[in-house]
Amino acid sequence: MKTEIISIGDEILIGQTVNTNATWMGQELAKIGIKNNRTSTISDSYEDIIESLKLAESRSDLVLITGGLGPTKDDITKRVLCDYFDTELELNKEVLEEIKTFFAFRNKPFLKSNEMQAMLPKSCTVLPNKMGTASGMWFERNGKVFVSMPGVPYEMKHLMETGVFPKIKEQFKLQELAHRTILTHGIGESYLAEIIEDWETRLRSSELDMAYLPSPGLVKLRVTSYKNDMELVDKFCEELYPIIPEYIFGEGIITMQETLANLLKEKNTTISLAESCTGGFASHLLTKTPGSSSFYEGSIICYSYDIKEKELNVPKSILLENGAVSEQVVEILSEEVRKKYNTDYSIAISGIAGPTGGTPDKPVGTVWISVSSRTQVVSKRFSFGNNRERNISQSALAGFNMLRQLILNEK
């Protein structure tokens, strides 16, 4: 089964938007055993869209198209699709009602241009879009499937999950594949590869496939059997745990903050944070998942010396003597925020995110993290890199991992 993605939009071609849609679709397709064979990004032009549809039809069985469905004049995909599939637009009354409800709910007036969004090709199956006004459109011709979706990422994802994937599974005979994804933290890809070299060699000679998926602070190891041999996948995954016990924090698509959140919820405990260099990012990661209010109480972002001193009782003498990025200061921060906000646990982070502010002693990327419970405090110094955003996200993850380990050791 050949699959391809067509992304429509000048904003991608000229680099104003990164094509994360194609990345996400490629990942999700792989999960259900479909390999994306090609991604084409093309202009909002009639000729280019027609040419791409023709080429895609000549070589692929499934063609996923995103973009060009907005209500404004430069979005022409729908018109091109009508011509290509020799059909015409008609008013879809159900969709029109949904769009009207969508606007009413948001207390926004319903405009003439919004009505156009309910004009849809006669010959397609309409996929309802609860997140926006552009419906998905599913076309079939000679056993080949074309799906057109809006380019707004969360609308596309919503349509893929609720409409496209279920229909794909129905329509195509998919080769099931067995896989597990082991999540590691605190070790780089090349070091990890060295430690697990023997295991990896044996895995590969057993007809399994393994991929390293690095992202800031994490390396995911995806073990796949294209022959759907789950037993074999399990055997190798279980063997991996004793080789790198200190680096594995979970499996699947869970994030580091979710593993921590689950631990806190299981034990019916609460957390607070004192963030300096991470500036709210760690708290954001904990609260972006629904349900965080059951374990998260609040944070103090103590960016300035003043707030560290006045709100979190760090004595001026300690600040001046050791600097804000020091073991002494983060220990006080974690203890004080925990007491002040009356939580079971806390994390405090203070570091030099960069790009400036480093010293020979504490170069950019130096971060002190302290985690505390009602009975103990653990602090650690990290040396990350030069990149401010990466230092911020790595600090947050490292803090979560430290607290996760502290909680596990308490058990």
Add this chain to the structure above:
Amino acid sequence: MKTEIISIGDEILIGQTVNTNATWMGQELAKIGIKNNRTSTISDSYEDIIESLKLAESRSDLVLITGGLGPTKDDITKRVLCDYFDTELELNKEVLEEIKTFFAFRNKPFLKSNEMQAMLPKSCTVLPNKMGTASGMWFERNGKVFVSMPGVPYEMKHLMETGVFPKIKEQFKLQELAHRTILTHGIGESYLAEIIEDWETRLRSSELDMAYLPSPGLVKLRVTSYKNDMELVDKFCEELYPIIPEYIFGEGIITMQETLANLLKEKNTTISLAESCTGGFASHLLTKTPGSSSFYEGSIICYSYDIKEKELNVPKSILLENGAVSEQVVEILSEEVRKKYNTDYSIAISGIAGPTGGTPDKPVGTVWISVSSRTQVVSKRFSFGNNRERNISQSALAGFNMLRQLILNEK
């Protein structure tokens, strides 16, 4: 002049790597007046590469290829290029010396597989790569240019800057293009399109091009003259300001938080935040840019009722009577955090991010925001949508915009 990019690599197709190379190349090409017409991402397969080269040659004048030049076995681009251009590999002694120096400098052993990197097609012009071992290759046939580069982003950028762009400028007569990007906030694409319809119609009949680039909370309007008529672009942009003064917050690639940061820095003033539903995200946006410590003091993330009450002095009676998501509560939060952290301005945000927690009165997406200075407080109710992450990011942007307007009105 038609240009296209071919990215080779399974890791992009299956979503393990985001194709930021194509984004960067599209941006840089646009800067010198070359519009990228198409980006194709294809597999490391002989047939797919040959087919893509044929198609590219049939429709484009300049073809930029990245990826597939590493020393490992699955990288076959070089062999395909030799076949396609009917040439063969030969040892390039200069390149061999450079590679040996490259390894010596890094104290790494020189392996046999590295010598392969000095085997290059006879008929191409070699572009030296000081950042790695894979040289760039420049092929010409019938006035058409093909350039092959490694996929490692910093090596590709280095080759583009030192080798490819200078040669492109020499080879092709470039049409410079004039453009400006106007940034708007607080209005959806379709409403904006209706308000500026007359202006847009006149613009399009004046041989200018205009694109709507929506992203969460923002719509960018890019006005382009492919005839490099900057005067005409300026004329239309200046005309746009009085049509939608309340929605424009900047131009170019600046973010909403950067425009606010610039205002605060210009006036040498400071800010603090009280965040409830945004859980630290607004503070994170302000602190992720270097230099934020000059205007940002800190925040209280008051997720629980307790912290709103104890740390920010919201009377329990007001919380119980009005709920945490209310005008009364956000006003107290913004006033109290500003006084407590002794800053010139503050932002307070309290809302129902979702997906649960809504009531008929205050459905999910209801957010109250208050901004305050030493002399005034302004509060506003927003109705965003159903998506938690979007509600969080839209709330942060709306808060920044409210404070930006308060500061501008003070002037």
